[in-house]
Amino acid sequence: MAKTELVGADARIQEAQSSYKQALDELETKTELQRRNASTVAQREIEKLANIVEGRQAAISAVMASKQSVESQISSVLPAQKKSAEAALAQAQVELDKTVVYAGVAGTLEQFTLRKGDIVNPFMRPAGVLIPAEAGRKALIGGFSQLEAQVMKVGMVAEATCISMPLTIIPMVVTEVQDLIATGQVRASDQLIDAQQVVRPGTITVFLEPLFAGGFDGVPPGSSCIANAYTNNHDRLAEEDLGTAHWLFLHVIDTVGLVHAIILRFQALLLPVQTLVFSGGH
Structure with a gap:
């Protein structure tokens, strides 16, 4: 012009x-x-x-x-x-970008029950729950007794059965053992803490992954599972200088592991019956 x-x-x-x-x-x-x-x-x-x-x-x-x-x-x-005009356009673009919320990870937004006019606050009123795409699909988190702290090691073979996929035993392997117990933590506050307030002893958090690819196929993330981890004494039993008492003790441990494996299979068989018949659920 x-x-x-x-x-x-x-x-x-x-x-x-x-x-x-x-x-x-x-x-x-x-x-x-x-x-x-x-x-x-x-x-x-x-x-x-x-x-x-x-x-x-x-x-x-x-x-x-x-x-x-x-x-x-x-x-x-x-x-x-x-x-x-360019500055006004840039400011308008910034304000427009604020109307769109981008997640830091790929996933699915669950429990999104907002209505028009609702106020969203990340602390008081979140819009929903973002479930990462890989959450709960690679590893199983289990809590084992503190008595097993000295024998629970990375690389141990384990087995698990889940309520969401009954009648199935999933071969697992221990990939990580957390060296801290959650219930023993002390958080700074304005009150003195009595150790007897911790009623139940904590467990050792262990991460287990399927031994074979596709082991978690059909298991929804967040499922409740029962897992056993087994020690391997084969190499120690092959030692020539192993004493009789020690040899017998290791065989007892392996026998206990075998019994636990059998019990786990019984639990896998009884879980559907216990859930559908005795608990009245369906």
């Missing part, structure tokens, strides 16, 4: 200059004729032409000023307006 006005100003300048030149030529011609013969051209006509020339020259000045005004808009006013 401003460039169009600039082109129009140039055209008006050219037109005003042409009119000025025409009036000036006519004034000079009349003046020369009067100088040669005073009776040929009246003095009043000379004065009239002089006024026309001055008017045409003023018109040129006005058109030149209009052109300078357009050039000033192009060089300073319009760039400033453009920057102001």
Whole structure:
């Protein structure tokens, strides 16, 4: 638009200059004729032409000023307006981006029960629960007795059966053993803590992963499971200098593990019956 006005100003300048030149030529011609013969051209006509020339020259000045005004808009006013508009656009984009909430991880939003007009606050009124896509699909978290703290090691073979997939034994392997017990933590507060307030002893948190790929297929994340971890005494039993008492003790441990494995299979068989028949659930 401003460039169009600039082109129009140039055209008006050219037109005003042409009119000025025409009036000036006519004034000079009349003046020369009067100088040669005073009776040929009246003095009043000379004065009239002089006024026309001055008017045409003023018109040129006005058109030149209009052109300078357009050039000033192009060089300073319009760039400033453009920057102001770009800043307003950026601010509007920021405000628009605030209306969309992006999760830090990929997953599924559950229990999203918001209604129009509800106030969302991450501390007092969350919009829902974000379940990461891989949550609970790679590892099983189990709590084992503190008596097993000295024997629970990474790499131990384990087995698990879950209520959500009955009649199935899932081979597992221990991948991580947490070296802290949750119930023993002390949080800073304004009250002294009595150790006897902890009624139940805590458990050792152990992470177990399926021994084979696809071991958790069909098990929904968050399922309740029963797991056994087994020690391996095969190499120690093969030692030649192993005493009889020690050899018998290791065999007892392996026998206990075998019994626990059998019990786990019985539990896998009885879980559906216990849940559907004896508890009255269905």
